[in-house]
Amino acid sequence: MNVPSLSQPKIAEVVTNDLCIACGACVEVCPTKVIKPAYNEFRAAHEVRIDDLQACQSCTAQPCDSVCPSIRVDLPDLARRSMGLNVSDMSRQGPVTGVFLGYSQPHRDNGVSSSGGIVRLLIQTALTASTPVICLIKKEHGHGPAILRSVAELAKVPGSIYHGIGFLDAIPLLRSVDQPCYLVSTPCQLEGILKYAVDHEPALLDKIALKIGLICGWMYSDHSLHAFMTYKGIKGDFTDANYRGEDKVGLLKIRTGEGEHKFHRRVFAGRAERLDYAASFSSGANRLRCRLCQDHLNVLCDVAVGDAWLARKHEQKLSIIVTRTPAGLKILRSLEAAGSLHLESSGENDIIESQSEDLVEGQTARRFSRHLRSIGMATPEFVYAETTRQEPPPTLAEQAGFGIERLLRWLLRNKNYRLFRSVYLLRHLSRYHPWVGRLFRIPGKLFRLLKDRKTTALSA
Ligand SMILES: Cc1cc2nc3c(=O)[nH]c(=O)nc-3n(C[C@H](O)[C@H](O)[C@H](O)COP(=O)(O)OP(=O)(O)OC[C@H]3O[C@@H](n4cnc5c(N)ncnc54)[C@H](O)[C@@H]3O)c2cc1C
Ligand code: SF4
Ligand code: SF4
Ligand code: SF4
Incomplete structure (x- = not known):
């Protein structure tokens, strides 16, 4: 791993550590324009690249670091400054004005939508009222954000895309819209856009009429x-x-x-x-940032939409919808009143059942972060109101699991796909057959043995 020198911005390390989610905030804020969009073949992902590190030597403020959501996200602060909410006690579930299960019949059954077709219905509602929408669309090569202006363009909108997404154009697109628009994004994309806007271009906040957030558990590299x-x-x-x-x-x-x-x-x-x-x-x-993410529920949007995987609903195509602001609640109620949206009341227990407590609370993410920090790697810091909450340190077995996960990621990046599959299988089997687990402990034991011998030799 290349550890940046003091004069290098921290985002250099963000990129090296696979934490860049291509939100574009640093590109916008860089005074010398040396940060460029880049596709990294090794990590097989969209990210950014600093073209001229010399330029950073004379950049004393290094504003790229302060906008990057893979360095630090103060969620209550961002909620206050971008949503005007007086959030003194933001829990992991974020601000909530309503929780529902719902679907829009025509959009759910169109063969494209991911769950209840809620996002598509919201996009269609905006476009029908001539409100532009910025969201991910299918492009000639891959996917990327774009401004939609007519209902006919709804056909370009994909369901959930879990790999290869760069969202770098979103901020320039937002700047270019001539009236307030709807914005559809994952939590980390929204964090980057808002971090940039509140500190550097607050006028952009007025350009967002409604933030539609995807609940987001992970994203894959290509x-x-x-x-x-x-x-x-x-x-x-x-x-x-x-x-x-x-x-x-x-x-x-x-x-x-x-x-x-x-x-x-x-x-x-x-x-x-x-x-x-x-x-x-x-x-x-998964991208490493996703394994450390603690904002899966998209706490900074107006309406967050995810899959309602609930036992009592027998895997129906149904969305779980969390409205976070009065504006989010109002639009859902008006669509329900117009008969285009089926809604039923739900609650925080359903959020946990559909997403898992671990994801909502960020437990594994915090322990994985702690493990990575213990070996000198930088990880993103997520600030909630209850900052005092400490996750117990990872157990030895968990540390070994994280180590194997790092090995798996390394094999993938080196395109050693077949060995990757074998190690994955062994790890999987080790959960059920203790002797396979012991196999994994052999390298660790050998390492300790060699280390002990070296120490004994040195002290002799
Ligand atoms: C990477 C990713 C991970 C997800 N993980 C979870 C999860 O763990 N749990 C859960 O409950 N829900 C998750 N979701 C959300 C879920 O898959 C649905 O998107 C959501 O339920 C909305 O479904 P829908 O039918 O209302 O919307 P759809 O009609 O399917 O519309 C999807 C919208 O998402 C936009 N979009 C698609 N992919 C991306 C992307 N990668 N980045 C930005 N915008 C995108 C499209 O432009 C479109 O506007 C995830 C979504 C994504 C993109
Ligand atoms: S340190 Fe300054 S010049 Fe270098 S990438 Fe960051 S903002 Fe740009
Ligand atoms: S600000 Fe966004 S694009 Fe820049 S390094 Fe951080 S995550 Fe990547
Ligand atoms: S889990 Fe989703 S929101 Fe979190 S870093 Fe990954 S893509 Fe972004």
Whole structure:
């Protein structure tokens, strides 16, 4: 790992450590314009690159560091300054004005939407009223943010895309809209945009009429798809991949120059196919920032939408919707009154059931962060009101698990996809067969043995 010198901005380390989520905040704030969008082949992800580190030597304020959401996000402060909320006690669930389960029949059943088609309905409502919308769309090569102005453009909007997203254009797009618009984004994208806006261009805040937030558990590097394609013998570069729509869980559709390949995401032809899918889309293939993320519920938006995976709902395509402001609640109620949205009351227990307590509370994220910091790596700091809460230090078994996850990530980046799958399988088996777990402890024991010998030799 390259540790930046004192004169280097911290974002250099953010990028090296796979923490950049390409929000674009640093690009906007850099006075010398040396930060450029970049696709990193090693990490197989969109991020930024500092083209001329010499320029940073004379940049005393280093404003890129203060806007970067992968360095520090003070959520109550941002909520106060961007939403005008008097948030003195922001819990992990964030500000809440209502919690619902819901769907929009035509949008849910259109073969594209991810869960209840709520986001699509909100976009359509805005466009019908001639309110522009900034959201991710399908582009000629991949996906990226764009301004939509007409209902016809709704066809460009994909369901959830879990890999290869750069959101760097969002701030310039926001600057260019001539009237307040709706903005659809994941939590980290919104954090970057708001961090930049509150400190450097507050006029942008007035350009956002409604913030529609996706609840977001993870994002993959493109290595996920490369690995899966290797296992399935799919040749050529992928031009596009989709994960949602068509059935309640969604089909994985991979398009290459040679055609389209479809895979069910829950029903597999056999154990080998299950392993191919499970390994490629496992947590070890997530962007590292996602494994450290503590804002999955999108606490800074007006309306947050996610999947309502609730036992009593039997995997129906249904959204869980958390309104965070009176404006968010008002628009939902008006769509319900107009008959275009089916809503039922829900509550915080359903948020936890659908997302897991671990994700909502950020428990593993905090322990993983602590582990990484103990080996000298920088991790993002998430400030909630209850900053005093301390996660117990990771146990030895957990530390070993985090170590294996780092190994998995390293194998992926080196395109050692087959070995990656084998290590994934061994790790999986070790949960059920203690002897496999012991295998994993051998390298650690050897290391300690060699270290002890060296210490004894030195002190002799
Ligand atoms: C990366 C990612 C991870 C997610 N993880 C979870 C999770 O752990 N738990 C959960 O409950 N829900 C998660 N979601 C949200 C869920 O998948 C649905 O997006 C949400 O339920 C809305 O569904 P919908 O049918 O109302 O919207 P849709 O009609 O499917 O509209 C989706 C909207 O999301 C936008 N979009 C798609 N992908 C991206 C992206 N990568 N970045 C920015 N915008 C994007 C599209 O432009 C569109 O506006 C995730 C979404 C994403 C993008
Ligand atoms: S330190 Fe200054 S010049 Fe260097 S990238 Fe950051 S903002 Fe730009
Ligand atoms: S500000 Fe955004 S784009 Fe810049 S380094 Fe941080 S996460 Fe990446
Ligand atoms: S999990 Fe967190 S860091 Fe990862 S894409 Fe979602 S909001 Fe961003």
